[in-house]
Amino acid sequence: MTRRRVVVTGLGATTPLGGDVSSTWEALLAGKSGVRKLEDEWAQSASVTFAARVAVEPSEVMERVEMRRLDRSEQFAMIASREAWKDAGSPEIDKERLGVVIASGIGGVITMLDQYDVLKEKGARFVSPHTVPMLMPNGPAANVGLELQARAGVHTPVSACASGAEAAGYALEMIRNNRADIVVTGGVEAAIHELPMSGFASMKALSTRNDDPAKASRPYDKDRDGFVLGEGGGVLVFEELEHAKARGAKIYAEVMGQGLTSDGYHIAAPDPDGQGVTRAVKLALADANIPLSEIVHLNAHATSTPAGDVAEANALANALGSDISHVAVSATKSMTGHLLGGAGAIESIFCVLAMYHHKAPPTINIENLDEAVTVDVVRDVPRDLPKGSIACLNDSFGFGGHNVVLVFRSYEG
Amino acid sequence: MALTVETVLEGIKEIVVEVAGIDAGIIAMDKKFTDDLDVDSLSMVEVVVAAEEKFGVKIPDEEVTKMATVGDAVNFIVANGK
Numbered sequence: 001m002t003r004r005r006v007v008v009t010g011l012g013a014t015t016p017l018g019g020d021v022s023s024t025w026e027a028l029l030a031g032k033s034g035v036r037k038l039e040d041e042w043a044q045s046a047s048v049t050f051a052a053r054v055a056v057e058p059s060e061v062m063e064r065v066e067m068r069r070l071d072r073s074e075q076f077a078m079i080a081s082r083e084a085w086k087d088a089g090s091p092e093i094d095k096e097r098l099g100v101v102i103a104s105g106i107g108g109v110i111t112m113l114d115q116y117d118v119l120k121e122k123g124a125r126f127v128s129p130h131t132v133p134m135l136m137p138n139g140p141a142a143n144v145g146l147e148l149q150a151r152a153g154v155h156t157p158v159s160a161c162a163s164g165a166e167a168a169g170y171a172l173e174m175i176r177n178n179r180a181d182i183v184v185t186g187g188v189e190a191a192i193h194e195l196p197m198s199g200f201a202s203m204k205a206l207s208t209r210n211d212d213p214a215k216a217s218r219p220y221d222k223d224r225d226g227f228v229l230g231e232g233g234g235v236l237v238f239e240e241l242e243h244a245k246a247r248g249a250k251i252y253a254e255v256m257g258q259g260l261t262s263d264g265y266h267i268a269a270p271d272p273d274g275q276g277v278t279r280a281v282k283l284a285l286a287d288a289n290i291p292l293s294e295i296v297h298l299n300a301h302a303t304s305t306p307a308g309d310v311a312e313a314n315a316l317a318n319a320l321g322s323d324i325s326h327v328a329v330s331a332t333k334s335m336t337g338h339l340l341g342g343a344g345a346i347e348s349i350f351c352v353l354a355m356y357h358h359k360a361p362p363t364i365n366i367e368n369l370d371e372a373v374t375v376d377v378v379r380d381v382p383r384d385l386p387k388g389s390i391a392c393l394n395d396s397f398g399f400g401g402h403n404v405v406l407v408f409r410s411y412e413g
Numbered sequence: 414m415a416l417t418v419e420t421v422l423e424g425i426k427e428i429v430v431e432v433a434g435i436d437a438g439i440i441a442m443d444k445k446f447t448d449d450l451d452v453d454s455l456s457m458v459e460v461v462v463a464a465e466e467k468f469g470v471k472i473p474d475e476e477v478t479k480m481a482t483v484g485d486a487v488n489f490i491v492a493n494g495k
Contacts, residue, residue, distance in 0.1 A: 063434060064434060065432070065433060065434030066434075069456075125462060126462060128459065129455040129456070129458035129459060130455055130459075133455075
């Protein structure tokens, strides 16, 4: 039996660069930074005073009553999934063949902390009855599933900063395994709050470049000093190829494969040998089963931490061998910041658009390239990718030692 | 000052508008919270807590389960309020 093929037929996003996919992509190609000084009162005395908030507040596009029943992460999921579903042409489908897989790294942490304040200040009686549905990590997926009436299964893989990519891999398997014909998949995060930021700061994981926020996220630069927290999310509509063709859907790209491994090394630090990453790339390439010569682009995890970026680049070079020479590497977190559980999702969207438009987005803020970085980094301006059939990788890693690599390919009809 | 049906109904209207985003014009004594006003079991808890605060009245959980309509809530509050 031939394997069921999976294509992308819809995209939606709300990011630090734009309130939808087209504005985000435009800003990405223009090399704009979505990182800004935080206006919040608590941030003024914090050790890190900046982050990458969404460009368009949910209140600008969502009704007040809906907002008060949804955690901010759930709001992002609803906004992005509505755009993606509409972009896919709002397909008519048997709901028992429709699935949702949307991840979050941390879940409704802002709701949890806000309601804890209510508990302490006013008492238990005043804790919102919506608290638990708002803070549960599966809340974003569950709300999207409810709106779309998805009945093939609603799932939420949680693997820290790899969550969004792991969700896409799960969605791919749901369609391959014939559990569904369409799966709405993605990842979201809303954790710009003083507690999670203090926690990341205590780990020395965040950049402290308070005097120049827009230059703080600088993957592969010699003076990178940590990641910049971002928020938002991305949603993709995955669809079985014949199903998409039968309804005349627009096809952005094909989802070719995934590779999943774990480090077994440390709870937060990347394995300096990057063996888990190398194995994940090899597994993904084997799953995709395409000529290595077609791999022309990679959206790197590259969060701008001193240890992570180089370990990743070396692992990629090890996995691809001499074929790394024709791979244009983009580190888009230089512009979006790090969306944690949303990162793998928006970066999958960037990969899909790179395949669709044959164009790799740039990496900004590299003033002095770290000499230890040997991969070909797309710097400052976008780069045209070859015509014809091309493919790319999206890799994501999470605290806990999770490694996820996805393969997308241009769809040539 | 004793609570009247009119003042309590106005107060309940304000609460339901806040909680459920329903147009105040359709909120009336005979409307059912769940079927007519988009106040599900979770949102009903919000309505009750807000009403207790607004009218200084305690609404026991066993009474809440009997409050199908706006009128049920208004009449309970008028009868049990100060």
